[in-house]
Amino acid sequence: MQVDQLIEKVVEEIKKRSDVPKEEAKGPKAAGCGITEFVGTAIGDTIGLVIANVDAAIHEKMNLDKKYRSIGIIGARTGAGPQIMAADEAVKATNTEIVTIELARDTKGGAGHGCLIIFGAEEVSDARRAVEVTLKELNRTFGDVYANDAGHLELQYTARASYAIEKAFGAPLGKAFGLIVGAPAAIGVLMADTAVKTANVEVVAYASPAKGTSFSNEVIIMITGDSGAVRQSVIAAREIGLKLLNTLAAPAQPVTVPYI
Amino acid sequence: MQVDQLIEKVVEEIKKRSDVPKEEAKGPKAAGCGITEFVGTAIGDTIGLVIANVDAAIHEKMNLDKKYRSIGIIGARTGAGPQIMAADEAVKATNTEIVTIELARDTKGGAGHGCLIIFGAEEVSDARRAVEVTLKELNRTFGDVYANDAGHLELQYTARASYAIEKAFGAPLGKAFGLIVGAPAAIGVLMADTAVKTANVEVVAYASPAKGTSFSNEVIIMITGDSGAVRQSVIAAREIGLKLLNTLAAPAQPVTVPYI
Amino acid sequence: MQVDQLIEKVVEEIKKRSDVPKEEAKGPKAAGCGITEFVGTAIGDTIGLVIANVDAAIHEKMNLDKKYRSIGIIGARTGAGPQIMAADEAVKATNTEIVTIELARDTKGGAGHGCLIIFGAEEVSDARRAVEVTLKELNRTFGDVYANDAGHLELQYTARASYAIEKAFGAPLGKAFGLIVGAPAAIGVLMADTAVKTANVEVVAYASPAKGTSFSNEVIIMITGDSGAVRQSVIAAREIGLKLLNTLAAPAQPVTVPYI
Numbered sequence: 001m002q003v004d005q006l007i008e009k010v011v012e013e014i015k016k017r018s019d020v021p022k023e024e025a026k027g028p029k030a031a032g033c034g035i036t037e038f039v040g041t042a043i044g045d046t047i048g049l050v051i052a053n054v055d056a057a058i059h060e061k062m063n064l065d066k067k068y069r070s071i072g073i074i075g076a077r078t079g080a081g082p083q084i085m086a087a088d089e090a091v092k093a094t095n096t097e098i099v100t101i102e103l104a105r106d107t108k109g110g111a112g113h114g115c116l117i118i119f120g121a122e123e124v125s126d127a128r129r130a131v132e133v134t135l136k137e138l139n140r141t142f143g144d145v146y147a148n149d150a151g152h153l154e155l156q157y158t159a160r161a162s163y164a165i166e167k168a169f170g171a172p173l174g175k176a177f178g179l180i181v182g183a184p185a186a187i188g189v190l191m192a193d194t195a196v197k198t199a200n201v202e203v204v205a206y207a208s209p210a211k212g213t214s215f216s217n218e219v220i221i222m223i224t225g226d227s228g229a230v231r232q233s234v235i236a237a238r239e240i241g242l243k244l245l246n247t248l249a250a251p252a253q254p255v256t257v258p259y260i
Numbered sequence: 261m262q263v264d265q266l267i268e269k270v271v272e273e274i275k276k277r278s279d280v281p282k283e284e285a286k287g288p289k290a291a292g293c294g295i296t297e298f299v300g301t302a303i304g305d306t307i308g309l310v311i312a313n314v315d316a317a318i319h320e321k322m323n324l325d326k327k328y329r330s331i332g333i334i335g336a337r338t339g340a341g342p343q344i345m346a347a348d349e350a351v352k353a354t355n356t357e358i359v360t361i362e363l364a365r366d367t368k369g370g371a372g373h374g375c376l377i378i379f380g381a382e383e384v385s386d387a388r389r390a391v392e393v394t395l396k397e398l399n400r401t402f403g404d405v406y407a408n409d410a411g412h413l414e415l416q417y418t419a420r421a422s423y424a425i426e427k428a429f430g431a432p433l434g435k436a437f438g439l440i441v442g443a444p445a446a447i448g449v450l451m452a453d454t455a456v457k458t459a460n461v462e463v464v465a466y467a468s469p470a471k472g473t474s475f476s477n478e479v480i481i482m483i484t485g486d487s488g489a490v491r492q493s494v495i496a497a498r499e500i501g502l503k504l505l506n507t508l509a510a511p512a513q514p515v516t517v518p519y520i
Numbered sequence: 521m522q523v524d525q526l527i528e529k530v531v532e533e534i535k536k537r538s539d540v541p542k543e544e545a546k547g548p549k550a551a552g553c554g555i556t557e558f559v560g561t562a563i564g565d566t567i568g569l570v571i572a573n574v575d576a577a578i579h580e581k582m583n584l585d586k587k588y589r590s591i592g593i594i595g596a597r598t599g600a601g602p603q604i605m606a607a608d609e610a611v612k613a614t615n616t617e618i619v620t621i622e623l624a625r626d627t628k629g630g631a632g633h634g635c636l637i638i639f640g641a642e643e644v645s646d647a648r649r650a651v652e653v654t655l656k657e658l659n660r661t662f663g664d665v666y667a668n669d670a671g672h673l674e675l676q677y678t679a680r681a682s683y684a685i686e687k688a689f690g691a692p693l694g695k696a697f698g699l700i701v702g703a704p705a706a707i708g709v710l711m712a713d714t715a716v717k718t719a720n721v722e723v724v725a726y727a728s729p730a731k732g733t734s735f736s737n738e739v740i741i742m743i744t745g746d747s748g749a750v751r752q753s754v755i756a757a758r759e760i761g762l763k764l765l766n767t768l769a770a771p772a773q774p775v776t777v778p779y780i
Binding site: 109110151186187189190203206209214219240244246 | 553554555557558561565567568569571574575577578581582591593594595596597622623624625626628629634635636638734735
């Protein structure tokens, strides 16, 4: 009896104190909190909000373009890549623009980033729709994020990059795009080298702890080129990255379901 | 028998590995460690120290003004706002100046900052008194810090800002001041917008992950104006922030006792 | 029966979710993962890799000198000082150069850094040897790292600094060198002052959360001078640092075996 209670207490304590990303949080939730600006939440401690009429004083401090009365807001503790890729689909599907993308050093004690993404729109319905699409896409874009106690990998691929990817990574519009992330950063170096040797792709950018990241422990390579080549490079980087990450801790598992 | 021992081990292990801020650490402690420079500790893994005669070589590397022989030191893993607000009271109450305020990206895996605050004084007794006052005030200034597994909010209010607030935030001396922090940053955006729409206040500054923070996952707004208006704005921001933070995880609780 | 299973589950859950540095990971491991570029792993979630022929596109993006065909790679989640000191021995023992040292804001939710160190070599055998030496030395250089729930100290000492120490800290080649780190940063301030007052040493550099670190919650002092004086200063800083760190949490323990 007493033993059972003790165990219960222990299990509760663990749940309370654990800050591992909630994997059960698949798909956006919008159970609501009685606030009209609330759109929903999703995996990665991601929250989606809208403001129909941004206050003039805030508008100015945020350096928003005056033509945007309304903004959509995506913020997350864990991940920047998945949210940016998801926002890219949202921009394709709605009448919005990406206004700012900021990367916090976060992931709740992990090696990577959190993010704050702002969509600008003339109508609040457009901003809301962009946030909804982003939240919905996150389940897919977390599919090739692999994590264990020692670090994480992230792989992303799209056949056609849109404005969020251009804004965040400087990749060419309308072309295939691949994102390859390894943490700790040493693993990312080898993933980057492998990706470029695998197929004929072009390096858009290369980021490391002191250059191009918010001091995250990642090496990130961004590639473009023929869609088949980009996809092949991303898959090769994933294969070598997983083997390396698994030398440091228990086998890394995908956060949701791999899509590449 | 063996079962009990196993459970004991498990509970011990959890305690050892858990790095949740110690909430039992309310009020400053000065149990001493046999070092004359030690003043005490307080909530947020905050430690207070003094140096009566700073070594010339260190003095120069720290860029201290030559008139300060003595320094008081406040450092913490969790929090910067509570320590700055507390230091502001210390500066009002003692013959010291705030020399530097530095913000680490910390909170032990959380979304915010840690801090290092240096007081300069001509007499070591003044430096010690400033550190003592700061440690004592922390119990109050952690009152409107709310945290859950997904993030945190921080609210601060004073009817009359002094030199620490001016140094840290650029707020006007002697006027009412409010600090509003939301993490993840998306929540801070809505809190900021709400605060400014609630009453007639002036925005002193607006900080976000890539601008004005140490890459923390926060949006921070600093406001000034009529004391009633500032207080009303802070309270409105707190209300909407709590509702939003609670959509992501279990209801956020105040770290100590709310004072606003 | 059921109780035993529950306990097993709890213990497994703790292991899975815990991200405390693996202290059992003493000494390098090279159990292999079937990848020729893999050299081994060591304490601090450190991984060692080599690339025999760096791809030209990556070579350019990494800003490597063209004469280096091969690179050795050391990356870690926890620690930068131990890896830099170990790399310093590797550079002394091999025909390699330190190309880049980057410091992530990491330690898995702790107060310090992680790192990415790249060795350049004309021959892959030299790069591999440098990585091997570094991994092997880490067991020693983690000897004077002390950690508890509230923070950490790090002490390093060498009678003769080589190129890694020069590159990372700007210390003079061939002279004795001491590294003193305290976290939270307030503790580092007092350790620095104590070190300089203890013996006749010269301050090479002084780093704090906003200057010279990647926003870590550390104050770091680097000293040079007569080898006896440097060693004495480091030991004095360690003594006072331990007493202070232990006022905040359970007594800090050395990660491996102290060597200074």
